Amino acid sequence: MRIVSYNVNGLRAAIKKGLIDWLKENKKIDIFCVQETKSHLEQIPVELFKEIGYNVYWEQAVKKGYSGVATFSKTKATKVVNGIGIKKYDIEGRVLRTDFKDLTVLNIYFPSGSSGEERHKFKVKFLNDLYPEMIELRKKRKKVIVVGDYNVVHKDLDIHNPTRRDNPSGFRPEEREWMTKWFSTGFNDAFRMKNPKKEEFSWWSYRAGSRARNKGWRIDYISVSDALADSVKKSGHYQDAVHSDHCPAWADIKI
DSSP: EEEEEEEEEHHHHHTTTTTTHHHHHHHTOOOOHHHHOSSSGGSTHHHHHHTOOEEEEEOOOSSSSSSSEEEESSSOEEEEEESSSSSHHTTOOOEEEETTTTTTEEEEEEEOOOTTTHHHHHHHHHHHHHHHHHHHHHHHOOOOOOEEEEOOOHHHHHHOOTTTOOOOOTHHHHHHHHHHTTTTTTEEHHHHHHHTOOOOOSSSSSGGGGGTTTOEEOEEEEEHHHHHEEEEEEEOOOOOOOOBBOOEEEEEOOO
């Protein structure tokens, strides 16, 4: 099974930039999870996804044009859960769970803290509130995959300039420590498992030609629970996909 996570930075814009044709060319994608749809369901031509074999599952923000996640899968989900039951996060449309028999996929758009200190605090609170929810879920569901734009750089290898001193949200000690805890208490970074020393990024600023110069951050992850760790066969990024300021992360998992 190939699973893909992609922050599309606006699904309608990504479709206009050729996303559907790209999906048709990449036929191996079984589960396609997108973040930052910036759309309500009625604004999206979902028939385009259905025509190429995908079932459509959706979680949207109350506010139009903001946040939102969607999961497109070639296998019909056996259970769908919208949100995590915490109103301040659920009104922003950040979490969508789809179960496929004994497999659980969480598609999450983690908050960004780049707009100011208040949003950074909101982001850190989200991280700390999410963690126990995932620990409890994993007690009930052994095979769990948590994909999404985590908006956090984990290791120095995951950012082009690790010596920077301006302390940006996304590269602060408390966030990186959370990621270390996340990846040491039952979850595993699929990309790092298969590429322990590879420098590869998933997001680039639109400024200063950052993508062309590969001045990026790796902030999009596919996390797999311990029960699935040995099932990860390959993992990487579709660096040719240019529908967004992110590129998709992918993993092949034997289910």
